[in-house]
Amino acid sequence: MAEQGTFSMETGLAALRAVGEETRLRLVALLAKSELTVKDATAILGQSQPRISRHLKLLAEAQLIKRYPEGSWVYYRLSEGAEGAFARDLVARLSEHDEVLIADQARFEALRKAKAEEAATYFASKAQTWDQERSLHAADHEVEEAMLRALGDADFRSFLDLGTGTGRLLELLSSRYETALGIDASHDMLAVARANLARNGLSKAQVRHGDIYALSVPPRSFDVVAVHQVLHFLDEPARALAEAARALRPGGRLLIIDFAPHGLEFLRDEHAHRRLGFAHEQMQRWLEGLDLELEQVTDLAPTAQETQKLTVTLWLARDQRVITDMPVVDPNREVA
Incomplete structure (x- = not known):
């Protein structure tokens, strides 16, 4: 069994292959900030739902992320084990000045703000x-x-x-x-x-x-x-x-x-x-x-x-x- 915080060469190679593609690396960078649904990721990255689902499936197969079904929705988040630590370390080493990642983060913040405003509107209408x-x-x-x-x-x-x-x-x-x-x-x-x-x-x-x-x-x-x-x-x-x-x-x-x-x-x-x-x-x-x-x-x-x-x-x-x-x-x- 691998020591805590480590994984096998096979697992390491699978993780490297999984993040060795632009969209999947962008997804990992987003998931290092917050868990997301396929709908969220589709809106942020501007790609089709089937394409996003396929990339998330590959990341999950490499054990970098976990999927958590909840009713008809599925939330994705980084794994908690050694694979997740590897993904977080990789994201931490990406340049904060990268234009693609900056744009992704801006769209993520806009999406989160829209959701917050939706909830606030609901609460305001129901306060009494x-x-x-x-x-x-x-x-x-x-x-x-x-x-x-x-x-x-x-x-x-x-x-x-x-x-x-x-x-x-x-x-x-x-x-x-x-x-x-x-x-x-x-x-x-x-x-x-x-x-x-x-x-x-x-x-x-x-x-x-x-x-x-x-x-x-x-x-x-x-x-x-x-x-x-x-x-x-x-x-x-x-x-x-x-x-x-x-x-x-x-x-x-x-x-x-x-x-x-x-x-x-x-x-x-x-x-x-x-x-x-x-x-x-x-x-x-x-x-x-x-x-x-x-x-x-x-x-x-x-x-x-x-x-x-x-x-x-x-x-x-x-x-x-x-x-x-x-x-x-x-x-x-x-x-x-």
Whole structure:
């Protein structure tokens, strides 16, 4: 068996042959930045879908990339093993001034911006009725009770709610925290959240417009971070989890609430879902990659009669760094 980080000569030759073509090298460079679908790659590279599919198939056969089917879509990303490390190292050695790669990156950014704007438009149109649209899964009170059980009875100092929406979690956990911050990308959602906080007199909580991929909060400043029904809207959920983990204090906990894998394709078109749920194994890999220990997994499954309802899963993970007498950081302080 090959040592960790190495591969056989046969595998190495296959990898070299796979990247020894312009389109495939461009694809590898894009996948080093983000996972993509065939539709994404077709739009960026301006080539036909069959041609892109063939190139991706060759890269997958060389074990440089992995394919992850999700409903009728397939996401591609670089492999995690030695082959993936080889691909990342190769991309890192490409000139940042290469005109072809610069153009590809510009089209990639434009595509990502368009998707973000599409989601923002959807959220803006639904801001006033968002809470009423969660009828596809277990009742809200059941999910909230499961969240409270997962977090336990002990109070904590600071709470961060990513994708806060109407600010419901800020209200739900208000007896547990000293200070709280909710972040959302939708100004319309934040307007609703602010009204709800004011109505409930929650002066110790505030909300802020922000990017879940680039949080403007100090690192290691929150005892609990929640990501409630947000990840399935994102193109890069792992990237958002990395930001959430960065905000955790040593010993802090990350609570994720989202859907288990399902096949309700209409949620893509009608509700702007990017992901059709997350498997236990996938979430565990992401969390372990962030040095977080998965402590608890809870599935809230529908009854046999509720055929159109989804299973909601709660994942609770803990930052395993040792808690020291580190200075207290104001978690609400915005950083550049």
